[in-house]
Amino acid sequence: MDILRFITAGSVDDGKSTLIGRLLYDSKNILVDQLDALERSSRNRGDGSVDLALLTDGLRAEREQGITIDVAYKYFSTDKRKFIIADAPGHIQYTRNMITGASNSELIIILVDARNGVVEQTRRHSIIASLLHLPNVVVAINKMDLVDYSQERYTEIIQDYEEVAAALELQNVTYIPISALDGDNIVDASTHMDWYKGKTLLNLLETVEVNRHTDLEHARFPVQLVIRPQTPEFPDYRGYAGKVTSGVFRKGDNIIVYPSGIEGTVKAVEINNKEAEAIFAPQSAVIHLNEDIDISRGDTIAKKDDTLRLGQDIDALVCWMDEKPLTIGKRYLLQHNSKTVPAIVKEIKYRLDVNTLDQQENPGKAGLNEIVAVYIKTASPLAYDAYNDLRSNGGAILIDDTSYVTVGAVLFQ
Amino acid sequence: MSYQLDYLDQLEAESIHIFREVAGQFERPALLFSGGKDSIVLVHLALKAFRPGKFPFPLVHIDTGHNFPEALEFRDKLAKKLGEKLIVRNVGDTIKEKGLTEPKGKFASRNALQTYTLLDTIQEFEFDACIGGARRDEEKARAKERIFSVRDDFGQWDPKMQRPELWNIYNGKIHKGENVRVFPISNWTELDIWNYIKRENIELPSIYFSHEREVLEYQEQLIAVSSFIQLEPQDRIVTKSVRYRTVGDMTCTAAVASEAHTLDDIIHEIIATNTSERGQTRIDDRVSEAAMEDRKKNGYF
Structure with a gap:
């Protein structure tokens, strides 16, 4: 038995929390008292039926507003595997939370509303999956019940998404038609979509290979x-x-x-x-x-190899996570594994549009949730790898030198 | 040779890494030790992280005065066996010194008052990090807490101001007066803990195993009869085979009816159960839906 860590990307409207609730519920990982609590709060909100989404909303403000603010971690297991879900909000103002959740994940479930197909948000989530180099992508085409379980619609969405996947060079992309609300193809195979011969979502999660992504070559x-x-x-x-x-x-x-x-x-x-x-x-x-x-x-x-780099003039992509903008010339702390060194961002080369991948040259600064390519100078040399060569030695964080808050996610290039 | 790790080995490796980050990043850390199974597992992991060296922190117990004698005895024995420093601070003393009001009622629990003693102890020893055995699967508010959770001078948790925590990089930078609560077993579930205790053959206080005990049957829960709870004439007192699934105060921890005498029996019971750990055994979490969130915001663990 091993562990699979995955992230679900999508917004409340896509049925993300419902999907997670369904996975836990149908795989019998929800206990009676938790279900009682769920029924109580569903009643309080006056929605009639049990709202599985409430299972993942932990904070009072989230329950009151019906939104997900922060990354919540959920755990369940079957006899094949232990699962750790990073449940992150999907809207653009929460890009930093999604990157946080994705940083530790080996698989991403991207939810697509079957009625709307591939939209801007789908592209953004896919770009993040590609930037963070997630080895497995599952495109869950949800709300199939609202398009009459149409195979034609399903195929159309796949064709659209394949263009996105090819442009981003995503690896191991799998498609599943589901209805999270009714549980079709989540744990049990759907009785409405005989035309789909693939695995159910849980079955896929149980069998997808993760260990082969552990790099045993570069010590x-x-x-x-x-x-x-x-x-x-x-x-x-x-x-x-x-x-x-x-x-x-x-x-x-x-x-x-x-x-x-x-x-x-x-x-x-x-x-x-x-x-x-x-x-x-x-x-x-x-x-x-x-x-x-x-x-x-x-x-x-x-051990000696060709990919390890040693230096203090470093090119990187940075996802900015703070309200105060990233400022050229300001002193930050850079923490990379067990090493923390002072660092200065010398230059912001371009800003990456997370919806289109377009590059905007010399933006001057970077605001909350923006992704920029920078040139960083560190006070002493770092032994690092490019993130795309070796994920485990290619990521770092930037810390504000005075507030000590984590303000940036750094991907070495 | 196989280069695959079992899930328990993966969890263990992650926890040891977190322990060593605490040692590397802080000057005066402490391990909050209660004598319960989760903190016993923490101690076991610390041995793996630091032996043959000494622990770079003392064990600290905030004693409410309402603990199970078996847990206290176990605590003292373990600290002595390991040759590690144990600091005990009593909630009873804080109540006297600060003129706090003792909670009233049938199951008057000092649980909430622990926070006062904890914050005083942090101040007394200038602890900059406190390692605790909380797990994210225990409760909804905990599911959102970071592994390195920064608290202000009042020990308060602000869920909306949490630092992003990426990869396995933990940011423990703080200002004077602030401290960090560190949760090395965040990603473990109750079942993982028991499977690990079994695999590693970790010794536990006897109350985790089935034993005969006089209990009060109260709203489907079984509360140990002790001098800390108020009995009334109409109370139904029975002697039953019970065990404890969690070990907290005698006033707010309920026992479960059980014939589980071995770790295997316990694991079978947990797999078969349909009630969560806290739901079944903690009276204090039933008060409101956000009970834990509120206590954490006030500086609780």
Whole structure:
């Protein structure tokens, strides 16, 4: 059994919350008292029937306004897999929430209203899926009941979406005709659409391959802390504790420590306080080296390869997440894995229109929810990868130097 | 060799990473330890994150004075066995010092008063991060909370001002006076916790397993008879085989009828149950739909 983390993209009007409610309900992951609470609040709102969407709206303001403000995480499991859903709002003013939810996801469900087909919002969600390099895309064509379960309409939407997918080079795109409200093709196969021979949504989620997207080739190990007990029992123990973000390390491997560039060899690797044959992504582990090298938090232990870059002049895409605009020349903090360094945005090259992918040159600044291509200068060198080469070492955040709020998502280019 | 991780290994790896980020980013962290299963799992994960080194934080218990004796005994034994520092602060003392009003009623719970003692303790030791065992599957407000959750000087949670949390990068930068609540097992469910306890053979206080106990049957819930609750002549007191699914105060935690004597039995029971953990056993969450959200905004865990 493993874990699939996925995000659902769409707005309340597309039936996103209903879809999640339906997945939980039909897979028997909702318990009696939660259902009671649901029935109570549905009654209070005077809607007659049980509103499955209420299951995912956690905050009072959200329930009152019938909207989703923030990313909510939902958990369910079947005997095949544990699922973690990032339920993020879909409107353009919540682009940052969607990017937050997508950053940890391996799959995205993009909801399309069968009546409206591929619209601006569908394109925007697909662009975000492409920017964040999500390895699997499921296009759920919802509200099939409102188009008489028409296969023709379904095929038409697929043809439209294929153009979007091709332009964005999306990988592993799957289409499913559903009705979230009635549960068609969510957990159980629809009785209204005999023409559809594919998997139900749950079945697809249970079987889609995720592990093959773990990169085992490029070994990276950001050091979080040095374990040095200096006790009578462990006088000389010196272990570098961190997470294998990609790749594999084993005893005898030749490694390089970044940013210093000093070379060394692995003396032993440890998992759970025991020596292991190998450590691999995404394990938390300890590495011991044969050489006495000065290593501290923020350094990266890696094996030599062609994709790793070392530098302090960095091109990146930034999704801006703060009310105050991104300002050229202002000092920010950039946090990349376990390393935090001062950074200045030297230049904003262009702004990306998230609805059309058009580039607007030299916008001067970037506002909330905007995506811009920038050139960043950091105070000391970073060992990073391009996001599209290696997701786990290609992302960072920008922190406001005075408010300490997270203000930007950085994708290294 | 296979490079695939089981789901429990994936959860464990994520939690250890979070623990080490706390050690790397904060000067004076603390682990809030209650003696309940979730905080026991936290301690187990901390061992994996830091041994053979010492924990870079003390264990801190905010004792309401209404705890199960079995849980307190377990707490002391565990801290001693590990050789780690344990700090206990009592809600009873805060009530006296600050002249707080003791809650009244049949099941007068000091649960809400814990917040006062917690905030005082944070101030006393200048803790900049408090690690807790809350899980997002427990409750709707928790489902929206970050793994690094920044609180202001009053310990308040502002759900609308939360920092975006991307990839596995946790922003723990704060101003003096603020602190961060850190939840390393955010992504675990109740069943994950039990499966992990079984796999790792983690010892638990005896009250998690079926035992005979005198309980008050009250609105379909079973409340342990103790000096902390007020009994009335018409109350129905019975002796039953029960166990605890969660361990909080004796005044606000209900037992469940159970014959589960082993971890396997418990896991079977949880898979078969149709009621959620908090719904079945927490009297304090029944008060209103936003009970937890409101308590969190006031500085609760």
